Every structure is written in structure tokens, then in C-alpha cells.
Amino acid sequence: MRLKTKLSAAITLLVLVITTVLSWLYMTQLLQQHIEQAYQSTDVIAHQLQFATREALENGLRNRQINVNDPAALRSAVADSLRRDPGLAAFINSVISYSPTVIDVAIADRDGRGIITAPDPAQEDQLLPVRPDYATLLKSSLYRTIGVVFGAPRVYNLTLGLERDNQPFLTVRVGIRNTFLKNAFYPWLSDAFTYIALAIAISLVVAVFVANLALQPLAQISARLDALSQAEPAGELDSGASTDTVLQVSHKIERLGRRMRNVEEVFSALKENLDQILSNLQDGIMLFTRDARAVLVSRSVERFLSVNRDDVLGAEVHDIFDRHSLLGRTVRQAFDAGMSVVQEEIITETGRRVEISLDFIHDDRASDNGQSLGALLTLHDLESVREIESELELSRRMAAIGRLTAGVGHEVKNPINAIVVHLELLRSKMDSESGALRHLEIIQSEIRRLDRVVQTLVDFSRPVELQLQEQDLRRIVSSVLLLASAELETRNIHLVSELPDHPVIAKIDADLFKQALLNVVINGAQAMNQGGQLSVRLTEDGRTARLRIEDQGEGIPDDIRPHIFDLYFTTKREGSGIGLAMTYRILQLHNGQIDVESKTSVGTTFTLSIPVASLSELRLRGLLETNLPAFKGPLE
Numbered sequence: 196m197r198l199k200t201k202l203s204a205a206i207t208l209l210v211l212v213i214t215t216v217l218s219w220l221y222m223t224q225l226l227q228q229h230i231e232q233a234y235q236s237t238d239v240i241a242h243q244l245q246f247a248t249r250e251a252l253e254n255g256l257r258n259r260q261i262n263v264n265d266p267a268a269l270r271s272a273v274a275d276s277l278r279r280d281p282g283l284a285a286f287i288n289s290v291i292s293y294s295p296t297v298i299d300v301a302i303a304d305r306d307g308r309g310i311i312t313a314p315d316p317a318q319e320d321q322l323l324p325v326r327p328d329y330a331t332l333l334k335s336s337l338y339r340t341i342g343v344v345f346g347a348p349r350v351y352n353l354t355l356g357l358e359r360d361n362q363p364f365l366t367v368r369v370g371i372r373n374t375f376l377k378n379a380f381y382p383w384l385s386d387a388f389t390y391i392a393l394a395i396a397i398s399l400v401v402a403v404f405v406a407n408l409a410l411q412p413l414a415q416i417s418a419r420l421d422a423l424s425q426a427e428p429a430g431e432l433d434s435g436a437s438t439d440t441v442l443q444v445s446h447k448i449e450r451l452g453r454r455m456r457n458v459e460e461v462f463s464a465l466k467e468n469l470d471q472i473l474s475n476l477q478d479g480i481m482l483f484t485r486d487a488r489a490v491l492v493s494r495s496v497e498r499f500l501s502v503n504r505d506d507v508l509g510a511e512v513h514d515i516f517d518r519h520s521l522l523g524r525t526v527r528q529a530f531d532a533g534m535s536v537v538q539e540e541i542i543t544e545t546g547r548r549v550e551i552s553l554d555f556i557h558d559d560r561a562s563d564n565g566q567s568l569g570a571l572l573t574l575h576d577l578e579s580v581r582e583i584e585s586e587l588e589l590s591r592r593m594a595a596i597g598r599l600t601a602g603v604g605h606e607v608k609n610p611i612n613a614i615v616v617h618l619e620l621l622r623s624k625m626d627s628e629s630g631a632l633r634h635l636e637i638i639q640s641e642i643r644r645l646d647r648v649v650q651t652l653v654d655f656s657r658p659v660e661l662q663l664q665e666q667d668l669r670r671i672v673s674s675v676l677l678l679a680s681a682e683l684e685t686r687n688i689h690l691v692s693e694l695p696d697h698p699v700i701a702k703i704d705a706d707l708f709k710q711a712l713l714n715v716v717i718n719g720a721q722a723m724n725q726g727g728q729l730s731v732r733l734t735e736d737g738r739t740a741r742l743r744i745e746d747q748g749e750g751i752p753d754d755i756r757p758h759i760f761d762l763y764f765t766t767k768r769e770g771s772g773i774g775l776a777m778t779y780r781i782l783q784l785h786n787g788q789i790d791v792e793s794k795t796s797v798g799t800t801f802t803l804s805i806p807v808a809s810l811s812e813l814r815l816r817g818l819l820e821t822n823l824p825a826f827k828g829p830l831e
């Protein structure tokens with residue numbers, strides 16, 4: 196059913212109920228009134244009749260000698276007096292003729308026998324019928340009263356008694372027929388029905404009008420929705436188009452919702468893409484709206500502002516930037532003045548050098564060029580640029596040294612070989628008793644040591660041919676930890692490893708990478724003489740896999756930290772100082788990076804980072820397509 200019809204029906208029904216209830220109440224009031232009026236007028240008649248009867252008796256019996264102990268004589272004397280009294284007869288006649296409610300009148304003796312009965316004298320000297328008392332109607336319930344009004348015709352009596360010597364002597368009875376109530380009601384009832392019908396008709400018209408009026412805003416909403424969706428006008432709605440405004444509106448809202456969902460999906464895919472790109476940026480990027488609220492914040496902003504990215508999103512520029520810091524002051528002032536900042540270098544309170552740029556974005560199409568659409572803030576870490584540059588310099592130098600040592604090693608190896616051969620010859624020619632033989636042995640052992648050193652140098656600087664294959668880093672980590680487990684156990688070290696539950700695929704030379712990781716793990720174990728916990732965690736963010744190896748050892752003192760990756764640098768009695776140099780080189784060969792953080796007597800954390808392959812590519816593609824294909828790696 197249409198809403199309009201429902202509304203109209205509801206209003207009409209309401210009016211019908213109200214009019215019926217009101218009519219009912221009115222009818223019961225009216226009924227009560229009629230019953231009471233009839234009672235009062237009949238009561239007056241009954242009293243007059245009682246009075247006239249008493250008069251007639253007094254007049255008729257005044258000069259008569261009656262034996263009061265003879266009831267039959269007394270009755271006949273009374274009947275005679277009453278029947279002969281002309282006043283009484285005239286009164287009864289007039290009542291019968293003119294009273295609209297009275298149907299008959301009777302004067303009866305103590306036994307209920309009629310003495311005078313009008314208009315039917317045939318009942319005289321007969322036992323009169325027993326009738327219900329009219330006074331009971333006054334007290335009966337509404338249902339009973341209505342039953343009396345509309346039920347079968349019936350006669351009620353209003354009875355008054357006459358006493359003699361305080362004994363009941365005669366009764367005066369006035370009969371009232373219930374039909375008079377019905378007659379009084381029928382015209383009223385037909386009127387009432389007419390009024391009710393009229394009220395319903397009027398309420399129907401009013402209801403339709405009100406429903407139209409109430410639904411008008413919905414029609415307007417519908418039109419607005421059309422304008423909002425801009426696509427199909429109202430006419431082109433669903434093929435089985437409904438004429439009900441409410442249905443139309445709900446269809447339109449549904450369609451608009453679908454479109455919004457589509458837009459939202461595209462938007463969230465874009466946003467994820469953008470986040471992905473932003474998360475890999477070294478620079479901090481913040482995009483502000485017209486009212487200076489941050490809507491786009493790159494992950495690296497956290498490093499510059501030491502705040503959580505999610506706390507900054509949506510916040511106002513004055514809440515994000517602290518007026519007590521130089522960086523905060525500069526940004527706030529620039530925003531307040533609406534002035535761009537071009538590559539301004541700031542040294543923060545922590546001594547970090549940051550270059551900031553602020554650009555206000557203007558809409559070229561807008562007529563007023565004064566109002567900006569928003570602003571873009573870029574935070575550039577000059578410190579890390581310097582670090583990267585020095586790292587680049589280091590690897591350049593190492594490459595050059597590598598080439599040099601390869602050449603030198605090769606050149607030195609030949610003379611060493613010659614020396615070894617000639618030493619052997621010299622030894623055979625020498626007397627076994629000679630004291631010089633001892634010196635010769637020392638020379639020989641030192642030459643052998645020199646040979647080993649040169650050999651490692653040559654090995655280390657020889658160009659390596661990488662056997663790159665896609666590998667699950669989780670397997671590499673597990674196998675390295677298995678290799679190291681014996682060493683860890685003997686040192687009473689508790690191992691914790693956290694690996695993701697999905698494959699982390701990288702293109703690596705498995706043997707070399709295992710060696711690189713093993714060196715770090717063994718160093719960690721060697722740093723914990725008293726035992727402790729060594730934890731290995733593998734994470735990836737779609738682009739880079741990170742392996743964090745954290746020990747609770749003695750830590751690396753600040754003065755030796757710059758040298759730990761140097762070849763042959765060691766602080767251990769048995770150490771060769773090759774481990775970390777080799778790890779550094781292997782990471783370089785994999786386009787990776789090794790970082791170290793250390794706190795004396797707390798522990799050291801090495802982080803090995805390498806780019807992940809294929810899975811991340813799949814992931815990236817998955818961001819653009821809605822269905823991410825399940826990854827089937829080359830492993831297992």
C-alpha cells in the first residue's frame with residue numbers, strides 16, 4: 196500500500212474513532228436525561244393521582260357507616276367512592292389522553308386487585324400483572340439501559356402507596372412503556388449517523404490534503420537526490436518505476452549509497468597507494484586543508500615531530516606544531532602570515548638539521564586568487580642526507596680499496612710463493628745442528644701467516660658471482676638459527692624468533708646471506724658472556740624486509756663503533772675481525788643495508804634490510820585490483 200493511502204486511512208480512522216466515541220458519550224448522556232425526565236414527570240402524575248385518590252376517598256367515605264372489620268364491605272365502599280368521584284375520573288382521563296409517556300393508570304387494593312384501571316376497565320376486580328419498577332432503570336448499567344431502549348416493548352410501573360392506620364391500604368400505579376425512549380432516540384440516531392458520515396467524508400479530504408502536504412518535502416528530497424546523483428532523472432528510475440515518493444527516495448538513496456561505496460573503494464585504493472608511496476619517502480610530507488587541518492601525513496613525519504602519525508591526522512596546524520620549538524614556530528608563523536617558505540634550514544633542539552618548505556596551493560580557476568585551497572609542507576632531513584652521502588663515500592672508497600688490495604694481494608702472493616720455495620731450499624742446505632735453523636723456522640711461520648692474511652684479502656676483494664634466487668627469508672633465518680643453536684646453548688642463551696606467518700620473498704644468494712646473518716648472530720652470542728636473550732625478528736612492509744638481531748650483551752663503546760665494519764678490526768683475543776666486514780659486503784651486494792644501535796651494558800641491535808621481491812610487486816598490483824591473487828611462491 197502506498198504511504199499516501201496509509202496516511203489518509205490512518206487519519207480517517209482516527210476521525211471515525213473520535214466521532215464514534217463522542218457520539219456514544221453524547222448518546223448515553225441523552226439517554227440518562229430522557230429516563231430521568233420521564234421519571235420526574237410520571238412521578239408528578241403519580242403524586243397527583245395519589246392526592247386525588249385520597250380526596251375521593253375522604254369525600255366518598257365521609258357520611259358512610261362501614262364495618263371496618265369486614266374487608267369485603269370496606270373494599271366495596273372504597274371502590275364505590277373512587278369510581279363515583281368525578282374529579283378522579285377526569286384526572287385519570289386527562290393523564291391517559293395527554294401524557295406522552297403514560298400508557299395506563301391503575302388504583303389497586305392491598306392484594307393487587309384493580310379498583311380503577313384505565314383505559315381498560317375490564318381489569319377492574321382482577322389481579323393486576325406484576326411489572327418491573329421504573330425506578331430500577333435509573334440505577335441500571337448503560338448496557339442494560341440500552342437493552343431496554345432497543346429491546347422488545349415492555350411496560351414499567353411507577354407505584355405509590357396509600358396507608359391507613361400505618362398499614363398499606365391502596366397502591367397507585369402509573370404504567371410507562373419503554374417505546375417512548377426508542378421513539379425519542381431514532382431521529383437523534385439517524386442525525387448522529389449523518390454527522391459521522393459527514394465527518395468521515397471531510398476527514399478523508401483533509402487526510403489526503405495533509406498526506407500530500409506531509410509528503411511534499413520527500414518529493415523535494417527526491418529531486419535533490421536526483422540533482423546530487425546527476426545521472427538519471429526521476430523519470431528514468433527503475434523500469435518497474437514506482438509512483439510512491441517514499442519508495443523512489445529509498446531507491447535513490449540506495450543508488451547513491453552504491454555510487455558512494457564505489458567512490459570510496461577507488462578512494463581507499465588510491466589512498467593506500469599513496470600511503471605506500473609516502474611511507475617509503477625519506478622526507479616528511481604533510482598536506483593541509485584550507486582551514487589548516489592535516490589530511491595527508493607521511494610516515495616519516497613521525498621522525499621529525501616525534502608524534503604518532505594518527506594523532507596528527509585531522510589536527511589543526513597550531514595543535515600539531517609547538518610554539519616553543521624553532522621548527523614549530525617557523526611553521527606556525529608561516530601559516531599565520533600565509534607566506535610560503537622556500538627550503539629554509541633549521542637546526543632543531545636535538546641538533547638535527549632540517550630543511551623545511553611550505554607551499555600554499557591556489558586554485559587557478561577561482562576568481563579570487565587570495566584564498567588558498569590548502570598547503571603542502573615538506574620536511575627534509577639534511578642529517579640523513581649527509582649520512583647517506585658519507586655511506587656512499589665509504590662504499591666508493593671500499594670498492595677502490597678492494598680493487599687495490601686485489602692487485603696488491605696478487606702481486607704480493609707471487610713473491611711470497613718464491614720466498615717459501617727458496618726458504619725450503621735454504622733449509623735443505625743448512626746444517627741441522629745450526630742455530631740459524633731456529634731463525635729460519637720463525638721466518639717460515641711468519642711467512643705462512645702473511646700468506647694467510649694475503650689470501651683472505653684476495654678472497655675478500657675478489658669479485659663475487661652472486662647466485663640470486665627468490666627465497667623465503669623465513670627459511671633462511673630458521674636454518675641460520677639451527678646452525679647457531681649449539682653455540683647459543685653452550686653459552687646459556689635463550690633464543691626468541693619472530694617470523695611472519697606469510698612468506699617473505701627476496702632475491703638473494705642463500706649461502707652468502709646465511710653467512711652474513713650467522714656472523715651477526717654469533718657476534719651477539721659472543722657479546723653475552725653471562726648468557727641472556729637473543730631475539731631475531733623478521734618484518735616486511737611490502738618493499739623492504741628487515742631482520743633485527745637484538746642481544747643483551749655488553750654493547751659497543753662509542754669510540755669503536757665507527758670501526759666495527761673495518762676488515763680485521765676485532766676486540767676479541769681469538770677474533771679475526773672479518774665477520775662484520777663480510778656481512779657489510781654481502782648486504783651491499785644485495786642492495787641492502789646494515790644498521791647498528793647499541794647501548795653499553797644494555798645490548799646491541801643490528802638491523803639487516805634488503806628489498807623484497809615478487810610478493811611486494813604482487814601486493815602493489817593487488818592494491819589497484821580489488822581481488823588479490825593468492826601468492827604461490829617458488830618455495831614449498
Ligand SMILES: Nc1ncnc2c1ncn2[C@@H]1O[C@H](COP(=O)(O)OP(=O)(O)OP(=O)(O)O)[C@@H](O)[C@H]1O
Nearest residue numbers: 718719722750759765766767770771772773774775
Ligand atoms: N653484538 C656485539 N656486541 C658487542 N660488540 C660487538 C658485537 N658485534 C660486533 N662487535 C664488535 O665489533 C668487532 C668486530 O666484529 P667482527 O664480527 O667483525 O669481528 P670479530 O667478531 O671480532 O671476529 P670474527 O671475524 O671471528 O667475527 C668485534 O670484535 C666486537 O668488538
Ligand SMILES: [Mg+2]
Nearest residue numbers: 714718774775
Ligand atoms: Mg664476529
